[in-house]
Amino acid sequence: MEKTLRLDLPLLLPDTPDAHGACAQRLAESLETREGVSIAHVRNTESGGGMELCIHYDPALLSLERVREVAKAFGAEITSQFGHLVWQVEGIPDQRRARAVSAQLRSLPGVVEAEANAKGPLRIEFDRRQTDENTLRNALQNMRLSLVQDESRPHEPTGEAHDHEHGGIFGAQTELIFVALCGALLLIGWLLPKFVATPPWAPLFVLVPAYFFGGYYALREAIDSVRTGRFEIDFLMLVAAAGAAALGEWAEGALLLLLFSLGHALEGYAMGRAKRAIEALGALAPKxxxxxxxxxxxxxxxxxxxxxxxxxxxxxxxxxxxxxxxxxxxxxxxxxxxxxxxxxxxxxxxxxxxxxxxxxxxxxxxxxxxxxxxxxxxxxxxxxxxxxxSTLARVVKMVNEAETNQSPTQRLTDRFERIFVPAVLVLAVALLFAGFVVDEPFSDTFYRAMAVLVAASPCALAIATPSAVLSGVARAARGGVLIKGGAPLENLGRLTAIAFDKTGTLTEGKPKLVDVVTADDVAEEELLRVAVGVEMLSDHPLAAAVVRGGRERLGDTPAAESLNLRSITGRGVVADVEGETTYIGKDDLFAEIGGPAIPPSLKIQIEALEANGRTTMVVRQGDRYLGVIGLMDTPREAAPAVIETLRTIGIRRMIMISGDNQQVADAVARAVGLDEARGDLMPDDKVETIKKLRAEAKVAMVGD
Structure with missing residues (x-):
């Protein structure tokens, strides 16, 4: 009868950062070649705290100890042969540069796999028999990449955090400054002949520097791409600008470089902001x-x-x-x-x-x-x-993955670019040799080839999509909406459903005192004086809400003098108010402490408040019940109008998803005009909810 052995994967492959990577698969495949092992696979542990290797074996052919020894031996062999590096690097401003870096690293001897990302870490798997870590570090330096943090050595102390985004002599803003200089020089070169009598060659003194500032970063990336045998849009833009210069149209060439470098710089700036936002999210956990x-x-x-x-x-x-x-x-x-x-x-x-x-x-x-x-x-x-x-780490990972998604148009542009660039280059080269077929001077043939290059300059390809995305993002930003990337922007035009987070999106994001219900023969002022007096001594956020709202209602009336606050964690507080022991807390607290029960009329009010999403706090002074206070994270005033506007523009389905309990979620949904709400959701649950909604409609998520 077949048996199963489960082993913690980190113990078998201690240096492997990704349990779903190639080394885990190598280990499973190696074990399956062993006689007596039927299946070996990697899966999550039952505790959810990591990954484990699950081995199904025949005990008649292999003993439990032998299976364990074989697994450890194979793991040690793989670990000794293959190394894994996870590095944070600076110098990858966009996905085009990331592709070039990945290709350059894969071309190195001994590199099994390399994956660079503009917003995430650089991951490298290498064969220790052919290369080593120092060689790879030197390779990164040759690619003008700076190593920020080595995540493959998590226990080494690090210095104080600082900005590593050194884009050049002016730091992180070098590329934007170069764009501004290129634009200024181009403008001077265009205006100079119009207002000053100058020789025809005079504008070159400003247009040649404009070429330098506009083409500096494009030239660096083009060189990196050509080294790996890739001819991308950077290379074609430079050739087109050179062709314009060869035809004597220096201003047109500088304009090409200005527009291209502007789009590139803005894309890099947006990438940097997105990366910092992700880093801030990851910094929520202590070190x-x-x-x-x-x-x-x-x-x-x-x-x-x-x-x-x-x-x-x-x-x-x-x-x-x-x-x-x-x-x-x-x-x-x-x-x-x-x-x-x-x-x-x-x-x-x-x-x-x-x-x-x-x-x-x-x-x-x-x-x-x-x-x-x-x-x-x-x-x-x-x-x-x-x-x-951890849950936080998985949230960061999900945000990172979402940030790196390209829009459909951008993916189409990238695919088209891979065909278009080499095709134009081949055509230009073919036209250079047209003189051997058609009897004409080489100067005419050269002029025609350069004219084709300039005419085919990929301004629309390089700039149209980024420009449209930037325009849409800028317009949304003026309305207070931050859109991160082209994919979300394009999807907005096809939306049929929207999911809203509750806290801070549809609501104010902090609890407020909204209900004060007094017991029979108790004035509201008396209840609030006692409640505010007690809660002034507490630092709990709910206490702060009671004090803030109670003072507004009391006006100039002073709170009751309170002493000796004691916390009953999870249930409420107790203090001495004007010589009497006073309790404030959940209704189940009063069943525990003894004394008179909550009056039935007050109990009905508590149930009604909680059904409407209120957090309730009962107040008792001595043996006398004063009443109950209701707190709630109140909806934003503009929320109902926004929901109605969205309905009028064609959003057919709107749903609220929240980590709060279902009663609170339902109450807020009713208040803002939503018909559907789902509560008690963790971040992973929210993601699953969105995935299910995506199967039914084109959906957007608004909020955290």
């Missing part, structure tokens, strides 16, 4: 974590965290890893990950052993995420995912 290992407490790099580690989280500190609470109670601000507008109360899990085995089944009140912010109490959490596999 170090305090862990308890072998009865010792130490601070280590987040990259060194392992599944099962116990992390100590101080009050008001960012959480370093995904996991579940094993000790302590606190409220956690999960807005950076889930978008929830109100901090979520966290408490210890009932059975840590079961939670460790099945972390995806842990309740929301016990689960925490890297990048979120702890409240006023200390927590101890057990790690369920490494930093590279």
């Amino acid at each position: 170090t974590a305090t862990v308890r290992r072998d009865a010792k407490v130490e601070e280590i790099a987040v990259d060194a965290l392992r599944v099962g580690d116990i992390v100590l989280v101080k009050p008001n500190e960012r959480l370093a890893a995904d996991g579940f609470v094993i000790k302590g109670e606190s409220s956690v601000n999960q807005a950076p990950i889930t978008g929830e507008s109100v901090p979520v109360d966290k408490s210890p899990v009932g059975d840590a052993t079961v939670a460790a085995e099945k972390p995806d089944l842990v309740d929301a009140e016990n689960r925490v995420f890297a990048g979120t912010i702890n409240g006023g109490s200390a927590l101890e959490i057990q790690v369920t995912r490494t930093s590279a596999d």
